[in-house]
Amino acid sequence: MHSLLSGFVLALALVATIDGALDLPSNERPRIPVYEGQCDPPFSPVEGSHCYFLSYNKMKSDWLSAQLVCSWLHPNGRLAEFETVEELVDATEFLFKDNQDGTYPWAAPGPWIGAIELGDSNEFVWASSNSPIEVPNWSPSRPNSPTFGDGVALDVTNFFEWIDLSNGTEIPILCEIPSNPPPVELTCSDGFFSLGDRCYAVFDNDADRLSWYNAKTLCTSLAVGGHLVEFQTADELGLVKDHLLESNYDCFFYWIGAEEIGNTNTYFWTSSGQVVVFYDWWSGQPDDGTSGDAIGLRCSDNWRWSDEPKYGTRRFICEAPPVDV
The missing domain is CATH 3.10.100.10 (Mannose-Binding Protein A, subunit A)
Structure with a gap:
């Protein structure tokens, strides 16, 4: 098991792919470090100028209610959407390392993100813009849910790869907001x-x-x-x-x-x-x-x-x- 975890961390550090394997060397690109005032509470700052709220095992809801909760937390809150390779790598690395720490465990299978299925097509879009997902990170054999209008969750047991679930499933949530600009030096x-x-x-x-x-x-x-x-x-x-x-x-x-x-x-x-x-x-x-x-x-x-x-x-x-x- 330790070798699997080490292999995953190494893979994340080396590549990011558009079709699921993570083609951008993450350790060779600049990444904005966390800075003071980056995020409004209760959102947590993440390297790369991201702001996330993680409900861990303390809160569960269906996909639509999760979107509502995110908007209650902040006027610009929504379920997290990874629109670039960089953000996908940043978020996945953060979640994996945070989960390894073990201080705040996730409830299985893991949190909702802001992707939703178009009908029963196995085609997914980002809910806030209805735009196609350019950088997916599906788990093998996914998407495969037979239900209509599925949501997408991050599988905490499989390195936070993506799985599709019925949008009525009650699971944790991962919200995001835009970051505040860095302080001017x-x-x-x-x-x-x-x-x-x-x-x-x-x-x-x-x-x-x-x-x-x-x-x-x-x-x-x-x-x-x-x-x-x-x-x-x-x-x-x-x-x-x-x-x-x-x-x-x-x-x-x-x-x-x-x-x-x-x-x-x-x-x-x-x-x-x-x-x-x-x-x-x-x-x-x-x-x-x-x-x-x-x-x-x-x-x-x-x-x-x-x-x-x-x-x-x-x-x-x-x-x-x-x-x-």
């Missing part, structure tokens, strides 16, 4: 570092000094969505200030992305056009009497703000959103 553009959910670049060398306008232009060119740093929330301001206080940057004045409206001492963030709603001025600031100033962070003043004319060359800090890997 984000990173910072070259030259930027991650802080919170944003990316920053601090230009603290003397050779980096630019006017406010030129610094603004450079930040835009360095990354998609790049701009001089803007503090949209007090939390972001605190996060960046903590970083600056804990780091060993040259202690000078650094441009940020706030520009004065006329000579009003009211500022707006230039990339968003939003008026600055909170300030972190150093004592006595703002104190420049010219029109259209910009704001900078003064290291010597605990990184608090002061206003200066935009033509002065200063160090600066860029900000950009993370990008897809």
Whole structure:
């Protein structure tokens, strides 16, 4: 018996066939690993980006009721349909290994899947689309049930090969739902570092000094969505200030992305056009009497703000959103 099981696992690892023997090397193709948030509960994630509900020996029903139960479990729930060789291999390998574990035994003969017979023709379709089954995995001598409108079950005693049964037979169920998309992996553009959910670049060398306008232009060119740093929330301001206080940057004045409206001492963030709603001025600031100033962070003043004319060359800090890997 052990040799039979070993032979089956080896066969699954090597081939997948359209007519029943499993012609795609499953160990040579990429398979999406299980990822966080892949499936809505109570469905279980399976490698290959699949989501299944297995009733084991805890629930049995006829084929039509099984479809109904799947739809109760999730709005997009249905009996499992294996529409590609890849999914058939993924599901069969998973079920076989899960069954070998033995923690949750199946009731014989095994679960319903979403294939149904057309009349008494021994021709089967996937119920959700009424489409022909391109990748069957019939047990030898199957299908052979004499009844009308049979359903298809997976035979737990024979490596989960397919058998046809009267659709009124009460057996376990195997439901599926579409998986949720994988989480997007984000990173910072070259030259930027991650802080919170944003990316920053601090230009603290003397050779980096630019006017406010030129610094603004450079930040835009360095990354998609790049701009001089803007503090949209007090939390972001605190996060960046903590970083600056804990780091060993040259202690000078650094441009940020706030520009004065006329000579009003009211500022707006230039990339968003939003008026600055909170300030972190150093004592006595703002104190420049010219029109259209910009704001900078003064290291010597605990990184608090002061206003200066935009033509002065200063160090600066860029900000950009993370990008897809």
